[in-house]
Amino acid sequence: MGDALLQKTYTVDCLTKKRAANDGTVPQYYVNNDHEAIIPRELFARVQEEMKRRANIRQGMDGKRRVYSSKYALSSSVFCGHCGDMYRRTHWNNHGKKQIVWRCVTRLNAPGVECPARTLSEIQLQNLVLEAINKVPGGKQGAIKVLETNISEVLGNAHIEELEHIKQQIEKQQTLLVKMTAASEDYSKVVDKIYALQREQEEAMAANVNYKAGKEGIQEMIEYLKSQPKRVTAYNEQLVRKLIEKMTVYDDHLDFLFKSGIQIEIKG
Template identity: 45%
Template sequence: MQGKIDMIITKSISRFARNTLDCLKYIRQLKEKNIPVYFEKENINTLDSKGEILLTIMASLAQQESQSLSQNVKLGIQYRYQQGKIHINHNRFLGYTKDKDGNLVIVPEEAEIVKRIYREYLEGSSMLQIARGLKADGILTGAGNHRWHTSTINKILRNEKYIGDALLQKTYTVDFLSKKRVPNNGIVPQYYVENSHEPIIPREIYMQVQEQLVKRRCVHISKNGKKRNYSNNHPLSQIVFCGNCHEIFRRVHWNNRGKKSIVWRCVSRLENTGLFCTASTILEDTLKEKIVEAINVAVSGKNSFLAILKKNIETVLSVDLDETTADIDKRLEELQAELIQLANSKEAYDNIVNEIYRLRDLRQETLSRNALRQDKRDRIAEMTDFLNTQTGDITEFDDKLVRKLVEKAIVYDDRLVVEFKSGLEIEVNL
């Protein structure tokens, strides 16, 4: 546009612009500089008297053609989705790449990173702690970055592709001109394909993580209805409760007559919860000592506690589910076959579709119950392994051990009750 261009020659209008407005806008800007545009296919010169009229007509046709092509591509993609054929961008997909046939295959060293993220989250680490640990160890993200964000960890923990499934059309293109993609909140159909590729994470572990994600959104609801959000800044956060009013204890930096100390105090005494409470404040050092004492009680009486744990795991295993996922999957296959045969019968068709929806909901509930049962088994196994391998008393408070073993600590005026994730309860005097 600085007088260096005499003429622009382009093959066709569709190559010059994708819509009529843009085409005319740039043509007029060029005409102001006395620069003609010649379209070979349509034989139009924009400096001709009839050029702009013809151009308007032809540009409109080109826009329609482009829109039609975009729609055809969209329908082709949707048809592949309906057939269960997945198309996944693997360039920034941690844990997977594609083979020469275009199939997703596991990258072993990256898969270990994914497994680490799931394991640490179930062990009690927050997304921020996991991200910091990965960065400290020099591990790169799927995009090759050194910096890990909590949003990246969150997406990995929620991604169904790590269990071998694929939810297709999570986003969609608003229109073919802007090519802007937005999250799909039910505007266009979504397709869920099971067992489309090799999983990295077992389905039971994935379901445990989903349960934990829900649990951490609101870990405790007070008697007055107030929600206490999950916090993992300290290994005792959200696990210390008041034995009097059942509210949580909060960590407080206390300055009593110039003497600084860290204490834990019932929130009913820190804020207006509507609950009257006279619970005593407990020094953090004392709280830690008593939790260590409770763990050592379990170690010293390991024989009797191992017997209790064995009974607990037998109880968990003896719980029969009404139907297994295999039973439900078999019934779903039968119904889908019936659906094809009875497509012409509206009444039968609707009945089968409703039953399929019911079974799908039941399948999800069964997976959740299986995950909870497996989580309980894992916690019992962890406590059993700890008692079997621990030969002497614990001499100091261990953050990781407490996160792994302790579910809850309830503070009374004269005692502390420690509830372990395995189901054991041990009481120590204060």
């Protein structure tokens, strides 16, 4: 998504005559923005947001940035109680017995730097997660309540008003720009202002896309929980993503921090 792309798409379609009449870049730019491509812009904003999220993944003790994986809910939320690094999913071949385990990444990356953190089998870890979810005060009802709170918080952030406000400001500046161009005045400050407003607009749009996706996801999760028996008995990636912020593995217990702020300790 860029001005050049927008020019290709819209200038040719809508304003061939006007473009021929104007030889400066500014009128073209104005024209492009007037026919904004909402869908590509939103997609672009979504990608930007995802990149920002990945860039935020913490650095390990060895200074290396941990590669982000979105495949498993636990990929970026399990931490080592000994060294603070992340736990990573790996295949383990123990005397011919193959299994999937989660280990402190320090052990995986740097043989010799022995973090004494224990290894958990995936089944063991998932069972502990389920136990924690079921232990949240109010159980299933509590989880539903947390999700409903998430929805209303997200709803309060729809960015609709903000987007409308930015749009109006851009239109105002564009009108000014056209007048200044016609009067051969220096319009560079107005162009800067429009660019700044466009950046604001992109950010608000990214937030709005997240809002929509988030709201749908949470609603699905509430439906899922309502259809489940009293206790959540099956491990569910989406549920874990929605409910759990972080967990820390210690020698004899795990600490869970839920997105609701609730902290729970599970022995085992």
